[in-house]
Amino acid sequence: MTVRVRFAPSPTGELHVGGARTALFNWLFARKHQGVFILRFEDTDIERNRPELIEPILESLRWLGLLWDEGPYFQSQRLNLYREWAERLLSEGKAYRCYCTPEELEAKRKAALAAKQKPKYDGRCRTLTAQEEQKFLSEGRRPALRLKIPQAGTITVEDAIRGRVEFDFSELDDFIILRSDGRPTYNFAVVVDDVTMGITHVIRADEHLNNTPKQILIYQAFGVPIPVFAHVPMVLAKDRSKLSKRHGATAVFEFRDRGVLPEALVNYLARLGWSHGDQEIFSTEELIENFSLEAVHPSAAIFDEEKLFWVNQHYIKTGxxxxxxxxxxxxxxxxxxxxxxxxxxxxxxxxxxxxxxxxxxxxxxxxxxEPARYMLTDNFPYDSEAVQKFLTPEKIVLLRGLAEALAYVESFTAAELERAARAYLESQGKALKDIAQACRVALTGRTAGAGLFETMELIGRERVLARLRRAGASAS
Missing domain, CATH: 1.10.8 (Helicase, Ruva Protein; domain 3)
Known part of the structure; x- marks a missing residue:
């Protein structure tokens, strides 16, 4: 059996870290098993869809390196397929036409709530006669299609992450699979897609767990094998609430724009809910080799931005x-x-x-x-307190003398600059520590930074000499 998995975002928002992690887990699972990673857009929600977000989602996946093997497919381009599969269930007596109007259904819902009962469809249209159907059609009613479900019993889901989960049929009703306008419902379209695309493992967020019994009923109605389900835990903020904009950045591109490396974000997202001993840093190859659904924890994962930046720092240090x-x-x-x-x-x-x-x-x-501001340009501010403290008249004289000494350095390298500077200071009866901070302030406008002579080398001869010579102007 060839493993076939899919990532199926809706173009209703940017790709956020939760969705990116779901995509990553699917991608890793496919690569681990030499399988196929499919990309599919669930874009049948006309009211909420934003087509302009499709390309940013694609670009987010590309940036992360999660390249797909098939697709992208679009549900909006497969509407005829859904109608054909729905008609098949109708012809086999596994679905029926429902002529109830939205107003009638809403009245039933309110009545159930008033009676402190869970709103459920009462099956009114399940046993309509041909004459009754004809009467509804003559009234101009357009039918939806509902799936006939068993009246009693349970559905058991053997989830690869959460274990056994049971659902009672009493919690379900004959749900709609095709709306009166011919558009499929979410659960129906998903199953038709997964069946026709040969999906073997459905790895998705656990917010979809409650959709699973309905989808299994559709699989059973079609008489096709049911894929392995694996519902990954939610990603929560530190306060254990659902991660949202109020907690800061949540979209993949927001982290990219804040200077996070793609390999760092992938590494961090992989560790959100999955573990392999105490190891924190993984190459892509190590992730593929070690990833398994069995090692994904069912409890919610906490998104820790500080930890992400720690991982990012590692990749900056070693890249x-x-x-x-x-x-x-x-x-x-x-x-x-x-x-x-x-x-x-x-x-x-x-x-x-x-x-x-x-x-x-x-x-x-x-x-x-940021350091390029003073390393590669002359357009940078000076710390006024540092200027007042370190650029004293005595230090300014020494800095100008240092400029003249450095002007004759043939090779403007850190080693040669340090040799020339120490020789000059020794001739003045001074040591490097006597002017190091003053020199740094004159060159960079601040007191902290990289090695002094390495900084000089990168800034370059002309800029170094000019800044040392105008040190007095910085102090005025």
């Missing part, structure tokens, strides 16, 4: 500097550090050196990009 530098490049524009043309003109090696200097402390690509 290829040139690749990271290229990922930093767009942030030079987004952070208004430089124009698009200026950002494109920055040499790859310069960005790689920027990464190497600041990767130990940076948690995001934004934190890697």
């Amino acid at each position: 290829d500097p040139k690749r990271l530098g290229e990922l930093v490049r767009p942030f030079l524009v987004k952070l208004n550090i430089m124009s698009e043309a200026e950002a494109q003109a920055v040499p790859t090696d310069a960005l790689a050196r920027l990464v190497m200097l600041f990767r130990e402390r940076a948690k995001t690509l934004i934190e890697l990009a």
Whole structure:
């Protein structure tokens, strides 16, 4: 048997971390078993669908590296197929036409609530005669199709994550599978899709667990094998409420725009509800090798943004500097550090050196990009308190002398700069510690940063000499 799984988002919003994790679990399961990962858009909800969100969802999946093997398929392009399968159940006596109007159904719902009963369809149209149907049609009523379900008994779901879950038929009614306008209901379209696409494992959020008994009844009506169900736990905020905008970023692209690496987000999402011992950091290959549904916990997972940034920091520390530098490049524009043309003109090696200097402390690509403001441009602010404290008249004289000493350094490298600086300071009866902070403030406008001489090397000869010579202007 070839494993076939699907990720089936609705284009009603951006791809958020919960949906991305569901996609990831499906993708990992398919790759683990040399199976097929299918992408399908459930876009039959005319009122809520936003077609303009389809491409951002696709791009989010591409950015995460979750490339699909088939699709994307669109339910809106398969309406005739759903009608054919619904008519099949009707012809086999497993479904029937329902002529009840929305007003009649609403009146029954209110009556049930008033009687403190659970609203359920009473089966009024289940045994209509041909004459009664003809009468309704002559009144202009357009029928929906309902599935006939057993009147008693239970349905047992053997969930790969949650274990055995039972549903009583008394909780269900003859539910609609095809609306009066010819559109399928969610549960019916999903089953027809999963059957025709040969889905073997349905891995989805546990909010769909309550849909499962209805879907199993549809599978049984068609007389086809039922796939393995695996309902992954919800992703909650730290306060154990449902993760939402009020908790901060939730969409995949929001984290991308905050400087999170795709491999870091994938690594973190994989660990939300799944574990493999105490290991925290996984390559994609390790995730594929070790992932299993049995190791997914049924309890809700807590989204911890701080932990995500810790994982992101690991990938920044260990990633290829040139690749990271290229990922930093767009942030030079987004952070208004430089124009698009200026950002494109920055040499790859310069960005790689920027990464190497600041990767130990940076948690995001934004934190890697920010130092470029003073490393690669002259458009940066000075910390006024640091200027007043460190750029004293005595230090300014020393800095200007240092500029002249460094002007004659043939190779403008950190090692040569340090040698020349120490020689100059020794000639003045001073040590490096006497002007290190003043020098840093003059060069960067702040007191903290990367190694002083490594910073000089990246800033470059012209800028270093100019900033040291105008140190007095910074202090005024």
